[in-house]
Amino acid sequence: MALKRKDILGLEEITREEIELILQTALSMKEILSRPIKKVPALRGRSIVTLFYEPSTRTRTSFEIAAKIMSADTSSIAPSTSSVVKGESLKDTILTLRAMRPDVFVIRHQASGAPHFVASLIPESVINAGDGMHEHPTQGLLDMMTILEKKGKLEGLTVAIVGDILHSRVARSNMWGLTKMGAKVRFVGPKTLIPPEANRLPVEVYTNIEEGLKDVDVINVLRIQLERMKKGLFPSLREYTHFFGITKKRLKLAKDDVIVLHPGPMNRGVEIMPDVADCEISMVTTQVTNGVAVRMALLYLLLGGTGDALAS
Amino acid sequence: MATQTPQVMDAEEIRRALTRIAHEIIERNKGAEKLGIIGIRRKGVPLAKRLAKLLNEIEHVRVPVGILDIGLYRDDILTHQPTVGQTDIPFDVNDRTIILVDEVIYTGRTVRCALDALMDIGRPAAIQLAVLIDRGHRELPIRPDYVGKNIPTSRKELVDVQLKEIEGEDKVYIRKLDE
Numbered sequence: 001m002a003l004k005r006k007d008i009l010g011l012e013e014i015t016r017e018e019i020e021l022i023l024q025t026a027l028s029m030k031e032i033l034s035r036p037i038k039k040v041p042a043l044r045g046r047s048i049v050t051l052f053y054e055p056s057t058r059t060r061t062s063f064e065i066a067a068k069i070m071s072a073d074t075s076s077i078a079p080s081t082s083s084v085v086k087g088e089s090l091k092d093t094i095l096t097l098r099a100m101r102p103d104v105f106v107i108r109h110q111a112s113g114a115p116h117f118v119a120s121l122i123p124e125s126v127i128n129a130g131d132g133m134h135e136h137p138t139q140g141l142l143d144m145m146t147i148l149e150k151k152g153k154l155e156g157l158t159v160a161i162v163g164d165i166l167h168s169r170v171a172r173s174n175m176w177g178l179t180k181m182g183a184k185v186r187f188v189g190p191k192t193l194i195p196p197e198a199n200r201l202p203v204e205v206y207t208n209i210e211e212g213l214k215d216v217d218v219i220n221v222l223r224i225q226l227e228r229m230k231k232g233l234f235p236s237l238r239e240y241t242h243f244f245g246i247t248k249k250r251l252k253l254a255k256d257d258v259i260v261l262h263p264g265p266m267n268r269g270v271e272i273m274p275d276v277a278d279c280e281i282s283m284v285t286t287q288v289t290n291g292v293a294v295r296m297a298l299l300y301l302l303l304g305g306t307g308d309a310l311a312s
Numbered sequence: 313m314a315t316q317t318p319q320v321m322d323a324e325e326i327r328r329a330l331t332r333i334a335h336e337i338i339e340r341n342k343g344a345e346k347l348g349i350i351g352i353r354r355k356g357v358p359l360a361k362r363l364a365k366l367l368n369e370i371e372h373v374r375v376p377v378g379i380l381d382i383g384l385y386r387d388d389i390l391t392h393q394p395t396v397g398q399t400d401i402p403f404d405v406n407d408r409t410i411i412l413v414d415e416v417i418y419t420g421r422t423v424r425c426a427l428d429a430l431m432d433i434g435r436p437a438a439i440q441l442a443v444l445i446d447r448g449h450r451e452l453p454i455r456p457d458y459v460g461k462n463i464p465t466s467r468k469e470l471v472d473v474q475l476k477e478i479e480g481e482d483k484v485y486i487r488k489l490d491e
Binding site: 002039297304 | 381383384385386389392393394395396397398399400428429432433434
């Protein structure tokens with residue numbers, strides 16, 4: 001099977017079979033990361049542009065490392081030092097960059113739907129690296145890969161996503177991806193941080209942490225987005241930590257073999273306690289490694305041909 | 313589409329061919345110490361495991377076996393997207409003589425990919441190539457060191473190797489590609 005789509009914009013529109021193909025390919029790609037020479041020639045001569053309108057270290061670096069391991073060339077555009085500060089529109093920026101003949105655009109934008117707009121403009125592939133409060137599909141895929149590696153399956157698991165779900169594109173991508181793969185998803189957090197449309201989504205909502213963590217297989221802790229908390233969505237960080245912080249004591253509510261995920265960067269002592277962040281069931285660094293493998297898989301599947309290989 | 317024609321090897325002939333190859337490997341390498349066997353995914357893998365078992369029976373040496381996936385090394389990925397499987401080589405290939413195993417050699421492009429892939433993993437002392445079938449039509453200057461059977465074919469034919477680990481029985485067919 002080949003990935004028969006031009007872009008990766010979100011996990012809402014992707015099929016279960018496509019997710020299986022991406023995860024299977026990513027698991028194979030991970031072996032390359034353990035080699036002394038981390039380089040394969042698969043995407044030699046291909047060119048990838050990363051265009052991040054929001055600050056990012058891990059996602060952009062992860063895409064660049066993934067592309068370089070596959071022998072593709074990368075160009076990183078930071079709008080703060082580009083023509084964007086001179087008032088150039090997103091459309092003109094894309095059309096200008098496109099004239100330089102890259103094969104894939106990786107875009108992070110503060111506006112939900114910006115990568116979709118770009119994908120509709122150009123024939124080249126677009127990968128959404130996070131758009132506003134909409135989706136972050138590669139984070140969703142790497143989270144699923146991490147769970148799959150540790151649990152051996154996704155079907156039938158219960159995953160609690162804890163924290164600022166309202167502003168989280170990670171929560172949305174996780175929700176679409178995990179439910180498609182047969183897992184149950186819980187949104188756990190204060191009512192002010194649960195999206196108002198949650199009752200129409202395929203999730204269970206818990207505003208009590210003790211109930212929300214009961215018997216779950218996976219806890220996915222979201223970052224409290226301090227920059228968005230000026231709107232008074234909860235009284236204080238201290239109160240949030242008291243009611244929703246993931247502590248060692250609260251881990252005992254979950255299944256014995258629970259694992260903890262966090263997309264990073266972590267606010268230690270706020271949404272996750274340092275002893276939880278650093279304990280052996282914390283998958284934080286594994287997630288980062290798997291992120292490179294997932295992005296290698298996506299670049300490979302998007303840039304490769306679509307026919308079946310002939311035996312030779 | 314392809315039309316199946318009578319089989320050219322049965323289970324017994326495949327067994328004998330592999331046994332002969334195992335003896336040739338031992339003779340050429342003066343034993344089986346310092347050897348490693350790597351099967352090219354997919355059908356080279358069961359053949360590699362069988363060869364390792366034979367070497368163990370003949371020489372009482374446990375030869376390590378690995379799996380090599382060459383999907384990322386193919387030169388046709390822009391037109392054909394191969395499935396990527398996992399490479400799993402659980403031993404150090406450095407300074408070891410590697411017996412690379414595949415079921416059929418045809419153009420030689422798969423073997424070239426395998427050589428590239430192997431060299432990215434380490435620096436073997438030497439690489440020798442063992443194939444069950446050599447069907448000719450090489451496009452690259454590559455020649456196997458050990459051949460189970462030479463089967464001259466037309467380019468309008470396919471050699472279909474079926475193995476009991478995958479298809480449930482051992483046999484080799486030639487299939488004619490329909491016009």
